Amino acid sequence: MADSNFIDYVKFCSRSGAGGPGSVHFRREKHVPKGGPDGGDGGRGGHIILRGNTQHWTLLHLKYKKHVIAESGKGGEGGRRKGRDGEDVILEVPLGTVARNAETHEIVAEITEDGQEIILTQGGRGGLGNENFKTATNQAPHYAQPGESGIEEWMILELKLLADVGLVGFPNAGKSTLLASISAAKPEIGDYPFTTLVPNLGVVGYKDDKSFVMADIPGIIEGAAEGKGLGTRFLRHIERNSILLFLIPADAGSIAEQYKILLNELEKYNPELLDKKRILAISKTDMLDEELMKEMEAEIPKDLPYIFISAVSQYNLEKLKDLLWQAINS
Structure with missing residues (x-):
């Protein structure tokens, strides 16, 4: 619950x-x-x-x-x-x-x-x-x-939650799983929409006893800015985050289309959110081969930092931390 x-x-x-x-x-x-x-x-x-x-x-x-x-x-x-x-x-x-x-x-x-x-x-x-x-x-x-x-x-x-990194994505994108994998947070995880009904905060440990705070915001659906799904109730928490980590699963179909919808919902809610630093993480990639990754890379918008990860197999999670830490401190 x-x-x-x-x-x-x-x-x-x-x-x-x-x-x-x-x-x-x-x-x-x-x-x-x-x-x-x-x-x-x-x-x-x-x-x-x-x-x-x-x-x-x-x-x-x-x-x-x-x-x-x-x-x-x-x-x-x-x-x-x-x-x-x-x-x-x-x-x-x-x-x-x-x-x-x-x-x-x-x-x-x-x-x-x-x-x-x-x-x-x-x-x-x-x-x-x-x-x-x-x-x-x-x-x-x-x-x-x-x-x-x-x-x-x-x-x-x-x-409005105070966190360095806000996780943005559709329900079931794997945000709770990622937060549980790289922090001490223990969010509820399931395979149905809106598993996360409340924001979860996790402290992510980094090198040399450094750390940063990541917030798992409940999943956005198309129309959230107009109040569909959980609506704007939780979009307000994203306003405080300095970095927006967009999480899109590898099996979501078009990466570019998913990213565009998420960006559009944030812009409709508050255009200033687009001024924040953005990083794209493509999750659930443990089953992908290099050829499929190359195909997905071609879809990713230019100038958008991205990384392929898997919270289950821990693939690239340390590199993700490096990327986030650099963005927070740049």
């Missing part, structure tokens, strides 16, 4: 705390018949804050949070005592989380580092107490500022 706990999209109402009101207060001292104003400021309203956390790989823990509400600030007091700030609400999110305003779709935050904190919804400022309004002509102001209101807005969090 696929991991039903992988959640990469949540929508919730984010409401920051209101600022506390400033205080109207005057000193009352035994030997000071006309004490001056000493009303303190109100406390700030609580923020809603996003914090990056490498221990989270999914937004599952936020799935049922339909309302996220921060505490309001407390009012100021006499003796110039400031009101307590409202407590912030911190939402721990995986790296690669993007926050959008649900109405405008504007990106308001992007978490890419562990421990990184970004205020998602700002708390209201506390009001100034009456001591701030004392002037030469008004020694006893009887007013103070109210606190600012909090902000209420609907927000969307989307997770």
Whole structure:
């Protein structure tokens, strides 16, 4: 079974705390018949804050949070005592989380580092107490500022996986098998469409203790950009990858045609994806002879780096790592 706990999209109402009101207060001292104003400021309203956390790989823990509400600030007091700030609400999110305003779709935050904190919804400022309004002509102001209101807005969090290499291909192209062969990942593998229903990440070990991260994205089908199959739900994960590794099986018919369809789906979803470095791996080639490989090579678009591989027999997997490492670091 696929991991039903992988959640990469949540929508919730984010409401920051209101600022506390400033205080109207005057000193009352035994030997000071006309004490001056000493009303303190109100406390700030609580923020809603996003914090990056490498221990989270999914937004599952936020799935049922339909309302996220921060505490309001407390009012100021006499003796110039400031009101307590409202407590912030911190939402721990995986790296690669993007926050959008649900109405405008504007990106308001992007978490890419562990421990990184970004205020998602700002708390209201506390009001100034009456001591701030004392002037030469008004020694006893009887007013103070109210606190600012909090902000209420609907927000969307989307997770886009952070990986160096994104595997692009049709269902059954052998992406899960390849990931399992060259990394420590253990994706589910089967012989039916959409075996991979969630993205899988694998750390690929390289020479001299180096490594890079590869993501197995669920298979694309023609029409994915319009929502067919798993649609655009997982295409968003490809946006983050610096290298796109196109995997086409040797028994797929026309290599050029398969590559063209995959490229077309990516372009329809986001034309900027075509600016990424691309490498073509022709999989399941352990049964091919040199003559068949030559025929396939003639079909491959010029200037596209390519390699014949077999995850089952380990054929050319080390050379594939070399190719990917060079592309990542060039």
